Amino acid sequence: MQHLPPTARLLAVSKGHSAEAVREVASLGQLAFGESRLQEAVPKQLQLEDLPLQWHYIGRLQSNKVRGVVRAFSIIHSIDSLALAERVSRIAAEEGCSPDVLLQVKLRPDPAKGGFTEELLLEVWPQLVSLPSMQIQGLMTMAPQALEATERLCLFQECSALAERLGLPERSMGMSGDWREAVEAGSTWLRLGSALFGPRSAVTDG
Numbered sequence: 001m002q003h004l005p006p007t008a009r010l011l012a013v014s015k016g017h018s019a020e021a022v023r024e025v026a027s028l029g030q031l032a033f034g035e036s037r038l039q040e041a042v043p044k045q046l047q048l049e050d051l052p053l054q055w056h057y058i059g060r061l062q063s064n065k066v067r068g069v070v071r072a073f074s075i076i077h078s079i080d081s082l083a084l085a086e087r088v089s090r091i092a093a094e095e096g097c098s099p100d101v102l103l104q105v106k107l108r109p110d111p112a113k114g115g116f117t118e119e120l121l122l123e124v125w126p127q128l129v130s131l132p133s134m135q136i137q138g139l140m141t142m143a144p145q146a147l148e149a150t151e152r153l154c155l156f157q158e159c160s161a162l163a164e165r166l167g168l169p170e171r172s173m174g175m176s177g178d179w180r181e182a183v184e185a186g187s188t189w190l191r192l193g194s195a196l197f198g199p200r201s202a203v204t205d206g
Helices: 019-026 038-047 063-072 082-095 118-129 149-165 179-185
Strands: 009-013 032-035 054-057 075-079 100-104 135-140 170-172 189-192
Touching: 019 032, 019 038, 032 038, 038 054, 038 063, 054 063, 063 082, 075 082, 075 135, 082 100, 082 118, 118 149, 135 149, 149 170, 149 179, 170 189, 179 189
Parallel strands: 009 032, 009 189, 032 054, 054 075, 075 100, 100 135, 135 170
Antiparallel strands: none
C-alpha cells in the first residue's frame, strides 16, 4: 500500500474479524473501520469504545435496520435509492443525529448489486439534496467481478466524474482486488479487508 496519494484513505473492513483484531490494527494508527452487519458490529463497538474509532456502515442497508445503523454509525456508504434516503433522513431526525452518507451508484449492469444509475441519480438529485438530517458527502461504487483492470479503471473514472459533477468530495471506490485502479481514478476511501486482516475469522452476524 505504498505511494497512496494523501486524498486516498484506508477504510479497514473489519466485518468477520474480532474486536481483538480491530484493536491490533488500530494500534498501528488505523482509526476508520467498516462493518456491514449490524448485529456483529454493535457488540464489537462496545468492546472498543475506549478507542477513538470512526465507524462506517458499508453493507446493503435494509429498511428495518436503518434505526440501528443510524444510531451506531456516523458514516453510511450504501444509500441506494431515494426511498432509503428518505427513511434515513426521517429516522436520523427522530434520533437527533445527522450522519454523513454516500450514494451507491451502479454504472454497469450487475444483478448482484443495487444502486442509482447515473440517469436516475441526476433525476432525483434535487429531492436528495433537500433531505434534512443527513449530509451527502460522496458516491460509492463497486466493480462487477468480471471486469478487466482497464474496464475497472474506466468505471471508477466515471464515478469520480459524476461525483465531481455533483460537487461531492468523497469517492468510496476500490477493494482489496482493485484498489490500484480506484486510486488512479481518484478514490478517497479504499475499502480493504483481507489485504489488512488476512482471512476472516469465525465471527458471525447472529
